[in-house]
Each structure stands twice: as structure tokens, then as C-alpha cells.
Amino acid sequence: MTFFAAAADAQLLLLDKNQVDALLSPDEVLGAVREAFMLHSEREGRVFPVVREPLGTGGVFGIKSGDVQAQGLLGFKAAGFWPANRQRGGEPHQATIILIDPATGRPLCVIDGNTVTTARTGAAGGLGLQLLARPGSERLCIFGTGVQARIQLDFALRLIPSLREALYISASGERNAAFEAHFSGRCDIAPATDRNAAVAGSDIVITATPGGGALFDLDAVQPGTHLNCVGADTRGKRELPEGLLARARLFVDDRTQARQIGETQWAPHTECMELGDLLSGKAAFGRAPKDITVFDMTGLALQDLTVARLLHARAAETRTGTRIAWPW
Structure with missing residues (x-):
């Protein structure tokens, strides 16, 4: 009888964008993402095959899903890009996230997934910079001025205290006052007046664009540079x-x-290392002064x-969100 009463009284929690914004803090997100990398490295968390397909409407639709069996964590994110x-x-x-x-x-x-993503x-990206960028990096160049470019630069400044200067390249090539x-x-x-010169003069380069093609010339990248690449998340996209x-x-x-939808799709046989293995200690990386490093970010379902x-x-602690009857 208890089982059927619980089933009849079941509820579904809904969290909209404003509620998500109010509940999240950068430090807590950083901790959760670090845990996701560790779970992936130790293979305690599973990442299921990604769905990422173009639509006739001009959009791109995707599903990222996974679980952590030992923690009772299961769910997916349905997301994409509709220009x-x-x-x-x-x-x-x-993006919309569902926990199951x-x-x-x-x-x-059911969670509005835009802020989460x-x-x-x-x-x-911030963890990638901490682990891979040259110590004492002072100058950064970022391609893009949208939502993702803003959060990438925000975490870069939060986690790399030596950063002093940022040059940006907008889609229009114009100054972006906001x-x-x-x-x-x-x-x-x-704003950068010359994208190749901006790359050549930077310790860190971040690419956060729709991934329509190479953003700068190969010769612009100098020894010692680190690059965080965000925009290549679908077959056919690239920024490098x-x-x-x-x-x-x-x-x-x-x-x-990375080999299917990331920057690595263009050189799938390139030797690579997973960032989570650095965090978990399964692997080590000692940066040489002239090393060029690239972090190809395709996004883990476990992070979501x-x-x-x-x-x-x-939400449970603060009684935030809308609870609706969802009997079964």
C-alpha cells in the first residue's frame, strides 16, 4: 500500500531560468564540474553516445546523457543551437535537463539548462587553464563576445590571477561596449585590431564562436601558447x-x-590525454616552456x-521551484 500511495503522490520539480540563476554559485559549479571530470576519469560515471544532428529548420539538436550508478544519478540534457x-x-x-x-x-x-550549460x-574551461596554461600568463585573446565567451573570460580571470590584459574579436569586428x-x-x-597579431601576442587563446572555420593563421600561434577551444561541438565545425x-x-x-564532434575530428589520430586524468592523478603533464597546448572542449554529460x-x-533546501503532481 505504501508503494501505491507514494506513486499516486509523486511530484515533478520544475526549475526555470530565474530560479537556476538564483541557486547557482561559481564556486559550487566549479566543484561539481571537477567532480564530473574525476568520475569520468575513474569510470565511475558513464557517458552515453552523443546525439548531435542538424534539423531542417536550420537548428542543431543534441542529447547528452549518462549516469553514476553508485550515486543513483541518471539523466540527460536535450540541447542545441537555433541561430x-x-x-x-x-x-x-x-537546453533542458531532466534528472531521472x-x-x-x-x-x-526538469531544469532550464541554458545557465547550467x-x-x-x-x-x-577555467580548470583547463589552471592545469595547462603557462604559469604567470598575463595576456589573453578571446574570439567571441557572446554568452559563452563572457563566461569563459569570467572563469579565466577568476582562476588565473596573473591575467592583466584581454583582447577580443567580435563577430562584426566592432567594439562591444557591453x-x-x-x-x-x-x-x-x-578589441583586437589584427586577429593574428592578437594571437601571436597572447599567452592564452580562447575560441568561443559558432565554429564556422579557422579563426586565425597557423603561424600566428607562438611556442608556449595555450588554447581553450569551445566552439567545435558538431560534425563539420572548426575554429583552429x-x-x-x-x-x-x-x-x-x-x-x-572529441574525435566525433570536437576540434579533434579534423585530426582524429592525434595523441591526446583526458583532462580528468590529470585531476585524478592517473596521468601527469609537465609543461615545457615552448609547448603549445590545446584543450578541445566538447562538454561532458556528467558535468550537466x-x-x-x-x-x-x-531547491529542496530552499523550497525553490514549482512542484506539480506527476502520479503513475
Whole structure:
């Protein structure tokens, strides 16, 4: 009788964008993303095959899913990119996360995934910089001025205290006053007048664009540079010039994903190391002064799930969100 009463009284928690924004903190996201990398390295968390397909509407639809059996964590994120949303006054990236009870298959929580995707990707990028960028890096060049570029630079400044200067390249090539204002007082920030010169003069390069093609010339990348690559997340996308991976020490979040949809798809046989293995101690990397390093970021389902679990717990503690009857 208890089982059927519980089934009849079951509820589904809904967390919208504003509630997610209020519940998340950068430090907690960083901790959750670090845990996801560790779980992946130790193979305690599973990452299931990614769905990433173009649509006739001009959008791209994807599903990332996985579980951590020992923690009772199961779920997926349905997400993608709809560029026409800009003309509608909306955000082109769209994502929804669902946590599922692994014992019953019942949905527990539906979460607006846009902020989660943004924040966990920024945190992953920040961890990549901490582990791979040259110590004492002072100058950064970033391609993009959108939501993801902003969070990448935010975590870079948060985690690399030596950074002093940021040059940016917008899609239009023009100055972006709002982007500059967001970082006022945290670094010297200005638009780059020459993208190759900006890359050549930077310790760190971050690419956070739609991935429409190489953003700079191969010869612009100098010895000692580190690159975080965010935009290549679908077959056919790229941001790096041909030949760069052959010159670099390559790091990925997941080998299979990187070779399928990341920057590594263009050189799939390149030797690489998973970032989580550095965090877990399964692997080590000693940076030589002239090493060029690349972190090819395709995003782990486990990152979405560990952050979603954090949100689920915070919502329960604070009685945040909308609870609707979901009997079965």
C-alpha cells in the first residue's frame, strides 16, 4: 500500500531560468564540474553516445546523457543551437535537463539548462587553464563576445590571477561596449585590431564562436601558447587552422566525443590525454616552456548531471521551484 500511495503522490520539480540563476554559485559549479571530470576519469560515471544532428529548420539538436550508478544519478540534457532565435529576440542556445530516478525511470526534475550549460562550460574551461596554461600568463585573446565567451573570460580571470590584459574579436569586428563593461576593473580589455597579431601576442587563446572555420593563421600561434577551444561541438565545425593539433599537446574532456564532434575530428589520430586524468592523478603533464597546448572542449554529460543534482538539492533546501503532481 505504501508503494501505491507514494506513486499516486509523486511530484515533478520544475526549475526555470530565474530560479537556476538564483541557486547557482561559481564556486559550487566549479566543484561539481571537477567532480564530473574525476568520475569520468575513474569510470565511475558513464557517458552515453552523443546525439548531435542538424534539423531542417536550420537548428542543431543534441542529447547528452549518462549516469553514476553508485550515486543513483541518471539523466540527460536535450540541447542545441537555433541561430534564427536571434531574429526573434531570443537566445540561440537552448537546453533542458531532466534528472531521472534510476530505480523507477520516473522523472524527478526538469531544469532550464541554458545557465547550467553556460556555467559548467565556463568552469571546465577555467580548470583547463589552471592545469595547462603557462604559469604567470598575463595576456589573453578571446574570439567571441557572446554568452559563452563572457563566461569563459569570467572563469579565466577568476582562476588565473596573473591575467592583466584581454583582447577580443567580435563577430562584426566592432567594439562591444557591453562586453567590455562586464569586465571593467578586472582587466584591461579592448578589441583586437589584427586577429593574428592578437594571437601571436597572447599567452592564452580562447575560441568561443559558432565554429564556422579557422579563426586565425597557423603561424600566428607562438611556442608556449595555450588554447581553450569551445566552439567545435558538431560534425563539420572548426575554429583552429589545419596543422595546429600536430604541433600541440592535445587534451580533451572525452576522447570519443572529441574525435566525433570536437576540434579533434579534423585530426582524429592525434595523441591526446583526458583532462580528468590529470585531476585524478592517473596521468601527469609537465609543461615545457615552448609547448603549445590545446584543450578541445566538447562538454561532458556528467558535468550537466552533477550541476543538476546540486540544483535539485538546493531547491529542496530552499523550497525553490514549482512542484506539480506527476502520479503513475
